[in-house]
Amino acid sequence: MARLNIVRPGMLTTVQDIGRYGQGHLGVPQQGALDPYALRWALRLAGAGRGDAALEITLLGPVIEVQGACFAALAGAELGAQLNGVPWRTGTSQRLRPGDLLTFRAPAEGLRAYLAFRGGVAGDLVLGSRATDLQSGIGGHHGRALRAGDVLEVGDGQGEPAAAPVPTAILRESLRVLPGPRDDLFPEGALRQLTSAPYRVTPEADRVGMRLVGPEVPGAPGDIPSEGIPLGGIEILPSGQPIVLLQGRGSVGGYPVLATVISADVPALAQLRPGSRLRFEVASLAAARLAREEMERSLALPLHPLP
Amino acid sequence: MTRRDGGLETAIGSGHAFTRVLQAGDEGLLFEFGAGIDPIVNARAQAFAETVRAARIPGVRGVTPGYLSVLVEFDTGQVDARDLPGALAALGGAAAPGRPARRHAIPVCYGGEMGPDLEEVASATGLAPDEVVRLHAGQEYRVYCLGFSPGFPLCAPLPAALRLPRRSQPRTRVPQGSVAIAGLQTGIYPLETAGGWHLIGRTPASVFAWGRPNAAAILPGDTIAFRPVGEEEYREIADRAAIAETLARNLEGGADG
Numbered sequence A: 001m002a003r004l005n006i007v008r009p010g011m012l013t014t015v016q017d018i019g020r021y022g023q024g025h026l027g028v029p030q031q032g033a034l035d036p037y038a039l040r041w042a043l044r045l046a047g048a049g050r051g052d053a054a055l056e057i058t059l060l061g062p063v064i065e066v067q068g069a070c071f072a073a074l075a076g077a078e079l080g081a082q083l084n085g086v087p088w089r090t091g092t093s094q095r096l097r098p099g100d101l102l103t104f105r106a107p108a109e110g111l112r113a114y115l116a117f118r119g120g121v122a123g124d125l126v127l128g129s130r131a132t133d134l135q136s137g138i139g140g141h142h143g144r145a146l147r148a149g150d151v152l153e154v155g156d157g158q159g160e161p162a163a164a165p166v167p168t169a170i171l172r173e174s175l176r177v178l179p180g181p182r183d184d185l186f187p188e189g190a191l192r193q194l195t196s197a198p199y200r201v202t203p204e205a206d207r208v209g210m211r212l213v214g215p216e217v218p219g220a221p222g223d224i225p226s227e228g229i230p231l232g233g234i235e236i237l238p239s240g241q242p243i244v245l246l247q248g249r250g251s252v253g254g255y256p257v258l259a260t261v262i263s264a265d266v267p268a269l270a271q272l273r274p275g276s277r278l279r280f281e282v283a284s285l286a287a288a289r290l291a292r293e294e295m296e297r298s299l300a301l302p303l304h305p306l307p
Numbered sequence B: 001m002t003r004r005d006g007g008l009e010t011a012i013g014s015g016h017a018f019t020r021v022l023q024a025g026d027e028g029l030l031f032e033f034g035a036g037i038d039p040i041v042n043a044r045a046q047a048f049a050e051t052v053r054a055a056r057i058p059g060v061r062g063v064t065p066g067y068l069s070v071l072v073e074f075d076t077g078q079v080d081a082r083d084l085p086g087a088l089a090a091l092g093g094a095a096a097p098g099r100p101a102r103r104h105a106i107p108v109c110y111g112g113e114m115g116p117d118l119e120e121v122a123s124a125t126g127l128a129p130d131e132v133v134r135l136h137a138g139q140e141y142r143v144y145c146l147g148f149s150p151g152f153p154l155c156a157p158l159p160a161a162l163r164l165p166r167r168s169q170p171r172t173r174v175p176q177g178s179v180a181i182a183g184l185q186t187g188i189y190p191l192e193t194a195g196g197w198h199l200i201g202r203t204p205a206s207v208f209a210w211g212r213p214n215a216a217a218i219l220p221g222d223t224i225a226f227r228p229v230g231e232e233e234y235r236e237i238a239d240r241a242a243i244a245e246t247l248a249r250n251l252e253g254g255a256d257g
Helices: A036-046 A190-194 A263-269 A285-299 B006-012 B039-055 B086-092 B117-126 B129-136 B231-256
Strands: A003-008 A014-016 A054-058 A062-068 A069-077 A081-083 A092-096 A101-104 A109-117 A151-154 A174-179 A201-204 A209-213 A233-235 A242-245 A257-261 A275-283 B019-024 B028-032 B060-064 B067-073 B105-108 B138-147 B151-157 B171-175 B178-182 B185-188 B192-194 B199-200 B223-228
Touching: A014 A242, A036 A054, A036 A069, A036 A263, A036 A285, A054 A190, A069 B178, A174 A263, A174 A285, A190 A257, A257 A263, A263 A285, B039 B060, B039 B067, B039 B138, B060 B117, B067 B086, B105 B129, B105 B178, B117 B129, B117 B199, B129 B199
Parallel strands: A174 A275, B105 B223
Antiparallel strands: A003 A062, A003 A151, A014 A054, A054 A109, A062 A101, A069 A092, A069 A109, A081 A101, A174 A257, A201 A209, A201 A275, A209 A242, A233 A242, A233 A257, B019 B028, B028 B067, B060 B067, B105 B199, B138 B151, B138 B223, B151 B185, B171 B192, B178 B185, B178 B199
16 A cells, blocks of 8 residues: 655545445435546446545645555646646646655636546445545544544556546536426426526525525425435525535435536536536436436546656 | 527436426426425426436436425536436336335323423414324325425425414524424424424424434335324333443454454
8 A cells, every 4th residue: 555645635635436325225325426527437447346446636736745656647627737746737647656745726617526546545435435424523544534534545557647538527608407206396487587587596505505696596395304315416494595405415405406417517516616507508407318328438538648 | 498498308207207397406396396395296206316316327416305396406517417408318218116004103291391482382373282283193194305404394285274474583492303393384494403483392203313224214205194102102102212222332343343
């Protein structure tokens, strides 16, 4: 094993994997990387396993001192990473040596990046996943965000530096949704209102969900008997304002879901900073499936070797 | 769901008791079993959830029962969503190997530090605090589902006289074991979390523990009844639980070494 010394933790850096699935009947949230597309690129570039954990880095990155040789990849947002002062472009992998210093300067675009290692990042395995659940305080590194002085174990496997053939962060402000599952509880025109004009991401945006502000959706029916909430579900609060639910959401919720962001656009949600604009557009189920197939194809493209 | 996917209803067939299937994004289907808060509707939903979970269909990664529905989530990177309704249909009407529902008697120390909102609930409902306790502990509740936080049993229906909206200012920290009410529901906070329900008491019972073979002690379909206890009995039970947990941990440690 190699080690990482966390000199500064950054704004919010957590250990995440693809998610804690299959525990919703126990009330256990899914968690996992908010941008599964970028996580999967990071794992693939690093030569890690699909179920391995990586570091999820939010906007302002950490300062990390590397102890021991290892092989790492960055994917997702361009947050100004530098290795020993030399820019490290997102979507690429490279060999790290003992004493290397990883820093992050001004974030350029997007919100979340993933740092993966060949052999994974060690973390507490809870109900089959290493994902950190900040609300429950379990999984990952002692169930919490990284702090200065933390030491993390990572794999020390080696690999050949490479670049992803496509951007590893999906940046789009137009998000496709499928109506429902509870659109029939709203008056006609509610969905039209949701898709009529842009919304803005408020500062109340975290791993659970993003509160939006924009056109008020009329006729929100208020509480309904609690039921399972899909990833990307758009709940309408009694105020008429939407909240988009992410991987950290509770397994069940009591506000009706008017529409659900398609799985191919969930990664784009994770890259929207507070204050940014977005708009929703209705897609067909066929279009949603096609978009997802395209995403899977792009994730399977050959890597470009780097000198 | 005939509205948006003509084939769905037909493909699944009529073997199941669900009344509707709703699309929940491209990676989710919401199976509905009726309306309202109804033990029969809920029992059907839970039986279906057990059946789907037991079938371990590749690509299905979540089966979450709610009050009147079941959300089935899947990974379209691993399973063709068009095959899924057929796979669910193949399960037929077969009931899952049933887990017998259990009845839990939950000891609760009401009021005081343990239930800081009891007085407020009493004045808001126009009842004496004793009367609130008598009503809350005077009946059994069905556990309709778990949610809100890990292992949190959502129980209903609360006696009509006790129904209040949630607190206008949610607490950022609710102590573990807090017994609370809101609307027509009552429940137990299994872990220290934020929360907006009215806290009327606290239980020393361990409702949820990570790492325990059965993390959730109370499961959907169970019934619970609350038993008022004094502070002394509360502490005795809490001490016994702590000892039992330490013993269990030591046994685990012993197995490793």
